[in-house]
Amino acid sequence: MTRKHFVKEFHIAPGSDFRLRELDPGYKGKYRKHEALHKIEDLRIKMGDLQQRLFAERKRSLLIVLQGLDAAGKDGVIKHVIGSMNPDGCHIANFKEPTPQELAHDFLWRVEAQTPARGEVAIFNRSHYEDVLIVRVHNLVPKSVWSKRYDQINDFEDRLIQNGTHILKFFLHISKEEQLRRFEQRLDDPGRRWKISDADYKERERWDDYLRAYEDVFARCNSNEAPWFVIPADHKWFRDLAISEIIVSTMVEMKFQVPQPTVDIAEIRRKYHSAAAEGKSHRRSGKRRRT
Amino acid sequence: MTRKHFVKEFHIAPGSDFRLRELDPGYKGKYRKHEALHKIEDLRIKMGDLQQRLFAERKRSLLIVLQGLDAAGKDGVIKHVIGSMNPDGCHIANFKEPTPQELAHDFLWRVEAQTPARGEVAIFNRSHYEDVLIVRVHNLVPKSVWSKRYDQINDFEDRLIQNGTHILKFFLHISKEEQLRRFEQRLDDPGRRWKISDADYKERERWDDYLRAYEDVFARCNSNEAPWFVIPADHKWFRDLAISEIIVSTMVEMKFQVPQPTVDIAEIRRKYHSAAAEGKSHRRSGKRRRT
Numbered sequence: 001m002t003r004k005h006f007v008k009e010f011h012i013a014p015g016s017d018f019r020l021r022e023l024d025p026g027y028k029g030k031y032r033k034h035e036a037l038h039k040i041e042d043l044r045i046k047m048g049d050l051q052q053r054l055f056a057e058r059k060r061s062l063l064i065v066l067q068g069l070d071a072a073g074k075d076g077v078i079k080h081v082i083g084s085m086n087p088d089g090c091h092i093a094n095f096k097e098p099t100p101q102e103l104a105h106d107f108l109w110r111v112e113a114q115t116p117a118r119g120e121v122a123i124f125n126r127s128h129y130e131d132v133l134i135v136r137v138h139n140l141v142p143k144s145v146w147s148k149r150y151d152q153i154n155d156f157e158d159r160l161i162q163n164g165t166h167i168l169k170f171f172l173h174i175s176k177e178e179q180l181r182r183f184e185q186r187l188d189d190p191g192r193r194w195k196i197s198d199a200d201y202k203e204r205e206r207w208d209d210y211l212r213a214y215e216d217v218f219a220r221c222n223s224n225e226a227p228w229f230v231i232p233a234d235h236k237w238f239r240d241l242a243i244s245e246i247i248v249s250t251m252v253e254m255k256f257q258v259p260q261p262t263v264d265i266a267e268i269r270r271k272y273h274s275a276a277a278e279g280k281s282h283r284r285s286g287k288r289r290r291t
Numbered sequence: 292m293t294r295k296h297f298v299k300e301f302h303i304a305p306g307s308d309f310r311l312r313e314l315d316p317g318y319k320g321k322y323r324k325h326e327a328l329h330k331i332e333d334l335r336i337k338m339g340d341l342q343q344r345l346f347a348e349r350k351r352s353l354l355i356v357l358q359g360l361d362a363a364g365k366d367g368v369i370k371h372v373i374g375s376m377n378p379d380g381c382h383i384a385n386f387k388e389p390t391p392q393e394l395a396h397d398f399l400w401r402v403e404a405q406t407p408a409r410g411e412v413a414i415f416n417r418s419h420y421e422d423v424l425i426v427r428v429h430n431l432v433p434k435s436v437w438s439k440r441y442d443q444i445n446d447f448e449d450r451l452i453q454n455g456t457h458i459l460k461f462f463l464h465i466s467k468e469e470q471l472r473r474f475e476q477r478l479d480d481p482g483r484r485w486k487i488s489d490a491d492y493k494e495r496e497r498w499d500d501y502l503r504a505y506e507d508v509f510a511r512c513n514s515n516e517a518p519w520f521v522i523p524a525d526h527k528w529f530r531d532l533a534i535s536e537i538i539v540s541t542m543v544e545m546k547f548q549v550p551q552p553t554v555d556i557a558e559i560r561r562k563y564h565s566a567a568a569e570g571k572s573h574r575r576s577g578k579r580r581r582t
Contacts, residue, residue, distance in 0.1 A: 052482040087383045
């Protein structure tokens with residue numbers, strides 16, 4: 001399994017006429033869960049290290065967009081994949097139903113405020129794409145408005161890219177049956193069933209409308225610089241494996257340049273960590289890594 | 292090991308004349324690392340579940356303040372303890388050196404903006420307490436200004452409490468020797484040594500000044516409603532165990548009331564999850580929990 005593997009496999013070729021039914025949401029390739037969980041652990045450590053280097057370089061940033069239908073696993077990815085990064089350099093933005101103040105601005109206003117600073121990783125849990133997805137499916141604005149947004153999104157993302165932001169966009173692809181199974185698990189969970197509504201189920205009637213809206217997004221807002229990946233997500237472990245691999249692979253290719261220390265490390269060592277300076281603590285040093 | 296254990300053990304009694312040298316930073320009680328790590332796993336699961344209930348209730352909130360000297364482990368706690376919560380209802384605020392805009396306002400202005408919404412958990416990685424700690428130790432404002440801040444902080448926290456926020460404040464207590472060991476580990480780590488400066492070491496000369504400033508905080512801004520806990524933190528696993536226990540214990544006592552579903556769960560089940568409605572997916576349901 002090489003690093004490039006999933007990047008190639010799940011990136012929708014720009015300009016292609018991709019249809020979601022071409023990719024089985026239950027796909028798991030040749031992988032087994034047990035091996036995958038080990039591999040994910042390795043990738044978590046690598047990701048944490050790479051994020052530290054991005055943070056140290058403080059010249060570029062990474063924007064990770066997570067999209068998917070209800071119960072597709074966006075929160076799960078944040079917890080299990082993104083959780084490996086140091087929260088200090090990591091910013092999670094949850095885009096929910098816009099507030100009146102947000103609605104009084106153009107749709108990218110609230111998004112702009114959440115873009116990553118240099119050195120940061122930002123994760124969008126839902127994103128500006130909702131403004132051509134739910135907004136389109138439910139006719140929340142006229143077609144004359146939402147249809148212009150694809151170009152506006154491309155211009156917006158282009159500017160971010162030109163200013164040093166790398167963008168990865170993930171669609172978590174679950175089957176309609178898997179969504180129903182996850183809804184059923186919610187029914188059984190007292191901590192989660194309070195928020196179940198009939199509307200969740202009614203929304204399933206628009207399943208194909210959503211897929212079509214997503215396919216238009218992939219056709220119109222997808223490039224090598226701001227790629228869309230469609231991740232088979234019926235198996236949570238496979239979803240986490242694929243996304244981890246793609247993020248790590250992308251960050252490796254960014255070849256972060258960690259700045260040189262501004263001090264002479266050897267001198268610091270001599271001055272503060274020599275046996276005399278350190279006293280009794282010296283005798284214990286090196287014995288413990290994670291105590 | 293009962294739930295109340297660490298809450299009692301590490302909460303500084305309000306009104307007491309507590310001195311930090313009374314508590315060994317290397318303390319680990321009767322615990323062993325291996326058992327502690329298992330216990331932490333249990334607590335992570337409980338904490339995730341409780342946070343979901345807090346979020347569901349959406350009436351109260353939880354504010355967790357993390358303070359400690361450099362390398363005390365604040366980022367580690369966020370990663371290993373707070374990481375168990377759903378990021379959707381969890382907000383991490385990193386208070387760094389104030390910006391010119393922040394400095395142009397009173398010291399609580401930027402803090403107010405980061406307080407948790409109803410249903411949320413907010414974690415302060417450093418906090419408003421820096422304004423009576425580093426600010427005092429380095430004379431960044433006159434004493435006539437910082438000395439009034441203790442009461443201002445108490446008033447601020449009282450208001451939050453009266454409006455439904457529960458507050459837990461943790462001081463991660465490491466020894467001067469342990470800090471030096473952690474600094475040395477940074478020297479060995481290419482991803483982290485770029486940011487080492489002579490000032491980090493110079494700051495160690497003010498160690499006792501900081502402890503005194505902290506002791507005044509414990510004396511003046513500590514109550515049963517907004518308690519300070521001093522956590523022995525030389526052992527990372529013990530630190531994580533103690534903090535996890537205290538958070539879980541606090542959340543259990545909050546007795547969250549998850550709202551009733553707005554729909555008839557039995558009807559939803561019949562309507563959407565019956566064999567007929569579900570078709571083939573029904574045959575597979577219940578087989579998998581975390582796939």
